[in-house]
Amino acid sequence: MIRSPHTDAEWAAYFYLRYQILRAPWGQPEGSEQTADEAQHLHFAFFNEQNNVMGVGRLDQINAQTAQIRFMAVDAPQQSKGIGKSLIHYMETEAKQKGIQQIILHAREVALPFYQKLGYQLDGPSHLLFDEIQHFLMHKLI
Numbered sequence: 001m002i003r004s005p006h007t008d009a010e011w012a013a014y015f016y017l018r019y020q021i022l023r024a025p026w027g028q029p030e031g032s033e034q035t036a037d038e039a040q041h042l043h044f045a046f047f048n049e050q051n052n053v054m055g056v057g058r059l060d061q062i063n064a065q066t067a068q069i070r071f072m073a074v075d076a077p078q079q080s081k082g083i084g085k086s087l088i089h090y091m092e093t094e095a096k097q098k099g100i101q102q103i104i105l106h107a108r109e110v111a112l113p114f115y116q117k118l119g120y121q122l123d124g125p126s127h128l129l130f131d132e133i134q135h136f137l138m139h140k141l142i
């Protein structure tokens with residue numbers, strides 16, 4: 001089931017998965033996975049039947065027509081089972097309901113084929129994270 005975390009424990013699990021997958025492998029401290037403005041954005045977690053968080057993603061509305069997907073992460077043993085795809089589809093549906101017409105994102109190079117399969121088009125290289133992870137700007141009209 002995909003929904004926003006509700007309880008303190010669910011929020012902790014949500015941010016911890018983000019930390020574990022997107023920050024810890026690069027030696028970043030816990031807390032570095034969060035931005036100052038988390039409360040302003042929409043958060044989606046994939047819960048398994050035991051109510052464990054298996055995947056996460058954040059949807060930021062940029063303007064009336066555009067939203068950005070950020071902090072996509074699936075628990076390592078659960079990757080390649082369709083969780084990432086269902087999170088993206090869910091966020092696209094939410095975005096559409098808000099009148100959003102375009103989603104943008106900055107993908108890590110390893111994730112490019114994942115987003116391309118889901119219909120995102122490559123615009124070109126964007127920023128370098130931690131001096132080593134090249135990101136690429138992508139977009140999709142929804």
Ligand SMILES: CC(C)(COP(=O)(O)OP(=O)(O)OC[C@H]1O[C@@H](n2cnc3c(N)ncnc32)[C@H](O)[C@@H]1OP(=O)(O)O)[C@@H](O)C(=O)NCCC(=O)NCCS
Binds near residue numbers: 073075079080083110
């Ligand atoms: C990238 C990530 C979010 C994808 O989620 P996932 O649950 O593993 O992916 P899914 O199983 O939903 O994959 C959907 C489709 O994309 C394909 N795919 C996923 N990752 C892929 C990859 N690295 N290379 C090629 N294809 C890939 C799958 O084969 C699948 O294809 P199918 O629909 O034909 O079966 C997840 O693997 C992850 O968290 N990776 C590490 C962190 C990361 O890089 N996050 C993205 C930051 S921009």
